[in-house]
Amino acid sequence: MILVKIGGSVISDKTRKFHFRAEVVKRIAYEISRFFPEEKFIVVHGGGSFGHPLAQKFRIRDGLKDYSSRHGFVVTHLAMVDLASRIAKCFLEQHVPGFPISSSSVFITSRGKIVSGYLNSVEEAIRREFVPILFGDVSFDVEKGIEIVSGDEIMVYLAKHFKPEKVIFLMDVDGLYTKFPGGELIREISASELKELLTKLEGSAGIDVTGGIKKKLEAVSELVHYTEEVWLINGLVKDRLSMAIVGNGIGTIVRP
């Protein structure tokens, strides 16, 4: 089994509201179709310009406050369901039966960490040769009332449960760099080296790193222990996914 995360910045131009790169998603689905169903897949996607602007507008991460935060919670979820439906349709066009599973229906969080999950539907879907599609979503949170459950957090949870052979993160850059911009692509890095890098990132304001990539790397350094290899590759470039699947990728490979 291979877990694939399609980053929000791959699915959409994050500067444009409700922007959707249908051609990119269809190409990703096509690359998966080359290996499916012999290889099993679970896909998780981020919010891109669907979920993020709404989650910010309604301050979902501030927790449950008043009617407005409830309204925003519903509206953000509906945008994510819309995005997941579009992705499923792109997959169908490539004859891959991608089946959306609502993250907010199956996960309960505590400060954004999943503390209860129901994976029967994911398991039954895989058994029947579907590709489950989960997504970053709003969540009922035992500490904050409501929260966001990120696609990366879902990846960690799924890796722990399914122990996939491989985990692949599709991003809008070629992989991890020694510094960004301007540094060199890191072709291979061990879990302990990644951990060190993360500690440096903690202390340094000089390295240009978004909260997004730091959170992603924390997720990677956690889930790498439940798989043989994690790939960080460019999802916008044709064939990079296929190459990572066969094990001859261009990007960063993280090993336990």
Place this chain on the structure above:
Amino acid sequence: MILVKIGGSVISDKTRKFHFRAEVVKRIAYEISRFFPEEKFIVVHGGGSFGHPLAQKFRIRDGLKDYSSRHGFVVTHLAMVDLASRIAKCFLEQHVPGFPISSSSVFITSRGKIVSGYLNSVEEAIRREFVPILFGDVSFDVEKGIEIVSGDEIMVYLAKHFKPEKVIFLMDVDGLYTKFPGGELIREISASELKELLTKLEGSAGIDVTGGIKKKLEAVSELVHYTEEVWLINGLVKDRLSMAIVGNGIGTIVRP
């Protein structure tokens, strides 16, 4: 807590594909808003002209056959998710935070009967003053591979779990009739009388009863034991829902 089932024939004119009665759904949401959040609600809706035509076209109830049934499974689910989103938007317009929970994500069936379910998200939603919206949907089925989990089956499962004070079925007729068309409205009926009526229906081809109403009555006769009263009322007529909620309804009341 009150469980409300919005029948597919209330939501849409079943003879018109993808037909949606937004005004009717908004009016139902408005009637709920009169009592919410002091009263807790769970809403379940049927497939109407969204799910049914697709489920039939792709013969979902025949079980998992080939790629076409997988394709149909996804497409039918996407139509139901679209319908649930529209309903949630109508609820939001009436300031009721209706939150869709994907039935196929949280229920596994065996020949259409729910054998595994995850209700944490439903419970957490209610606790935070949301109105969970579940819906008739496709399901992964341990016997047939894939199946339909009907809104009525979900009602039975929820009633068993939540033991609501009241269960209300919104239909496109005023209630249960001694015969239909042409008979008299039955104002009150006991669980045992309903059981008798169902046995008669088994044996008689003379009484004009659709498979739909028979299945619904079987569901009612099962769930009536987990609540104080079940109402079968006309969801197309203004104020009928409000009247049933206060206990002074026009329609059929079924008591254990």
